[in-house]
Amino acid sequence: MEKKCTKCKQVKPVSCFNKWKAAKDNLRRWCKSCSRQYWQDNYRTPPGKAQAMYRAMHGRIKHKFSYKSRTVEFTKAEFLEWLKTTQYKDLFDQWAASGYEQKLSPSIDRIDNDRSYTLENMQIITVGDNSSKTRVRLT
Numbered sequence: 001m002e003k004k005c006t007k008c009k010q011v012k013p014v015s016c017f018n019k020w021k022a023a024k025d026n027l028r029r030w031c032k033s034c035s036r037q038y039w040q041d042n043y044r045t046p047p048g049k050a051q052a053m054y055r056a057m058h059g060r061i062k063h064k065f066s067y068k069s070r071t072v073e074f075t076k077a078e079f080l081e082w083l084k085t086t087q088y089k090d091l092f093d094q095w096a097a098s099g100y101e102q103k104l105s106p107s108i109d110r111i112d113n114d115r116s117y118t119l120e121n122m123q124i125i126t127v128g129d130n131s132s133k134t135r136v137r138l139t
């Protein structure tokens, strides 16, 4: 079985498409490599990265045991508004200028790790600063 990708217009085996229950044929309209490229490009824009950070926060509290009693106490719209008041844009520009080096990627830090994700308890720092902060805490 083959299917035409609506993005790159190539006909590829169905194994090149991700499953998607909402579709008639249960497959995504874009092939895997087009989807991957799209997310990668999107991730490297300030709004795309912000969305990814918001999703990651929800993912973390759902899946990680240590986050079990934590909650996210704001909507995505509130989060995006809040980002404008932080150094997010500057950090993003530095990250982009570095060629998207992982340790310069902007990330959300809870100022007090024992408290939930509230806008008052959060700041935007780089992944590098975030992990060195954790190391200091552990020792």
Ligand SMILES: [Zn+2]
Pocket (backbone or CB within 6 Å): 005, 006, 007, 008, 009, 010, 030, 031, 032, 033, 034
């Ligand atoms: Zn494609």
